[in-house]
Amino acid sequence: MPKTEARTADMLRIEKLCCGYGRMQILHDIDLRLGEGEIVALVGANGAGKTTTLRAVCGQLRPMSGTITFAGASTAGRRPDQLVRDGLVHVPEDRALFGTLTVEENLRMGAWTRAPGEAAASMREVFELFPVLGERRAQVAQTFSGGQQQMLAIGRALMARPRLLLLDEPSTGLAPKLTWSVLDAVKRIRDTGVSVLLVEQNAKQALGIADRAYVLESGSTVLHGTGAELAGSAEVRKAYLGL
Numbered sequence: 240m241p242k243t244e245a246r247t248a249d250m251l252r253i254e255k256l257c258c259g260y261g262r263m264q265i266l267h268d269i270d271l272r273l274g275e276g277e278i279v280a281l282v283g284a285n286g287a288g289k290t291t292t293l294r295a296v297c298g299q300l301r302p303m304s305g306t307i308t309f310a311g312a313s314t315a316g317r318r319p320d321q322l323v324r325d326g327l328v329h330v331p332e333d334r335a336l337f338g339t340l341t342v343e344e345n346l347r348m349g350a351w352t353r354a355p356g357e358a359a360a361s362m363r364e365v366f367e368l369f370p371v372l373g374e375r376r377a378q379v380a381q382t383f384s385g386g387q388q389q390m391l392a393i394g395r396a397l398m399a400r401p402r403l404l405l406l407d408e409p410s411t412g413l414a415p416k417l418t419w420s421v422l423d424a425v426k427r428i429r430d431t432g433v434s435v436l437l438v439e440q441n442a443k444q445a446l447g448i449a450d451r452a453y454v455l456e457s458g459s460t461v462l463h464g465t466g467a468e469l470a471g472s473a474e475v476r477k478a479y480l481g482l
């Protein structure tokens with residue numbers, strides 16, 4: 240390992256990742272490092288390859304080349320369900336809730352990796368983080384607003400007790416106030432020791448809460464730095480923040 244990287248233990252390390260769909264290559268030599276307990280944002284325009292990167296990390300897509308190391312072990316050849324058991328949990332772009340099931344039932348589905356009896360404590364923690372879910376625990380998911388559905392999707396992921404949470408555009412479709420409350424919850428989740436890879440098109444808010452961030456452009460990581468450095472960079476402000 241190069242000397243400069245000997246800071247905190249790596250929760251995730253992506254090296255020279257090339258990935259795509261069939262023979263169509265979308266990601267070109269992606270490099271990314273996420274230390275334990277960090278929020279790292281991956282920002283970039285629509286179509287840049289953010290979702291594709293998360294699919295490769297969670298085991299849904301097999302890399303063409305390059306390596307992905309999660310908590311010190313390569314993810315090569317491991318299925319998404321095996322990675323979930325090891326604590327790598329993905330909240331996909333479409334949230335993938337069970338619309339006709341209640342809040343409580345959705346949350347219980349997220350606890351499939353846990354021993355019987357362990358889910359109750361996690362459910363209490365989710366209700367502390369998102370009180371609205373506790374108040375509406377018997378309501379079916381499809382009646383929820385976009386913000387509440389996003390909270391439920393994150394809550395369900397927490398039921399698996401992740402070490403690394405992959406969030407794909409949690410603010411999509413939310414009003415600014417709700418975006419802040421979801422991103423504030425992401426910070427509180429990080430403060431409990433969970434590492435977070437946060438994908439956002441909404442760069443301004445994401446850079447505001449990220450410890451470090453990477454900018455993805457046409458399938459390549461073109462810039463990286465602390466959230467504050469990137470938010471302050473003229474190049475980033477012009478290209479991604481519309482300022």
Ligand SMILES: Nc1ncnc2c1ncn2[C@@H]1O[C@H](COP(=O)(O)OP(=O)(O)O)[C@@H](O)[C@H]1O
Pocket residue numbers: 260265283284285286287288289290291292
């Ligand atoms: N299932 C798929 N099959 C083929 N191409 C895809 C698929 N999903 C995404 N793509 C293509 O990959 C590129 C990157 O998409 P994506 O990773 O979804 O970007 P982002 O999440 O940054 O908006 C786009 O050109 C998109 O059309």
Ligand SMILES: [Mg+2]
Pocket residue numbers: 289290291332407408
């Ligand atoms: Mg996407």
